[in-house]
Amino acid sequence: MNEQRSLADTILGDIRAQRIRMRPKMYFIAGSLLLGTSVGLALAAGLMSASIVSYRLHHHSPFGFLFFGPVGFAPFIAAFPWTPIVIAFLGIGAGAWLLRHHYALGYRHTAFGIGVGVCSLVIALGVAFDLLGLHQTMRGVTPMRALYSGHFRGAYWLAGTVTQARNGEIILAEPDASATRVLFSPTTNIQPQRKIERGEWVRILGQDMDGDFDAAMIRHGPGDADDVRLLVNDPE
């Protein structure tokens, strides 16, 4: 009993002498706001990145390079949206971790359950964001433009939208709006059909010739071309 009183007396003495004080309510409110903001930012980064991945996979379809065979593997790797995928998983992971470990009731669900739930929600919203066309607004924002555009040019490959098509020559606009003149001949392997039309998305293997591109192989689609009107000032 004496020992019991002495612990209580010790702590009460510290309280009266203000050696220990209660943290103010605002401290915990700020903590909750910080947690909410952090979760929101993490999930927003995940969602935006998921929408970019969705956009680039169905719009530019890096898998199309694999139709060229083994030589198409390097451009496939270069055009694949690795960075947005990494950012998406980091955002989802950070959001799920914060919810699991810092949200008051996060412990009532398993880490796996929260991870799957957050992942599913972010991916579903990201795909919906893209399919609803909301990416049009984000593509105009400078840091996002690079992520939406991706990388579509290498030493021996190129992809983009045909803005002009003439005999032996096409003008190709890449997603970052740069334009390249592509030269081809009757010996150029063009699949699945030889006719190339303005406004379609094509992939090209060949050789860079000081700004122009000499095509050895051209493949139409898959993928959706960017709107030609947005790429060139062409009344046609």
Next chain:
Amino acid sequence: MVEQTSISDEAVINRILRGEKGLYGEIIGRYEARLLRYARSFTRDQDDAADVVQNAFVKAYVNLRSFRTNKKFSSWIYRIVHNEAMNALARTRKSVSLEENEWATNIASSEPSLESTMTQTQGAEALHACLAEMPVHYRDVLTLFFLEGRPYRELSDMLRIPIGTVGTRLARAKAMLRKRFPKEYYHLALL
């Protein structure tokens, strides 16, 4: 003080938050003994357990405004003691003493049909050894469930794990105990 003991913990906390700071002594009085017993299951000796409990009471007071009075205070304070005990374990990296686990001692000495003190002592020692070998998170649920008599929902809140995980850990802890504990002393550990 008699008047205060009829008031719930949460009501006392409310009064402390409204300015009656002296009532924190009532909270300490209500919880000190059982928290010491709980902390003792993690620490090597009584002094370490006392330090853990004192630190926990101080932390609880400092963060009292984060406690939601519509929740159970006991789950909250046990959680703080648990965290302090884990910190103490990490700092000292000492194992539980084989001599003074109160649950094991009580179980071993409460059996009225035992014929000899030697059997009781051997049973207690066997139980102590098994518990000491057990990972902390299994020892934790066993102690809280059998020693403190806490239901699954409270164990979930105290240990911040899903209720399903509480059940799983308890089942595994009992299976571990059954595997390592000599069969002749099963009745001591209520296995």
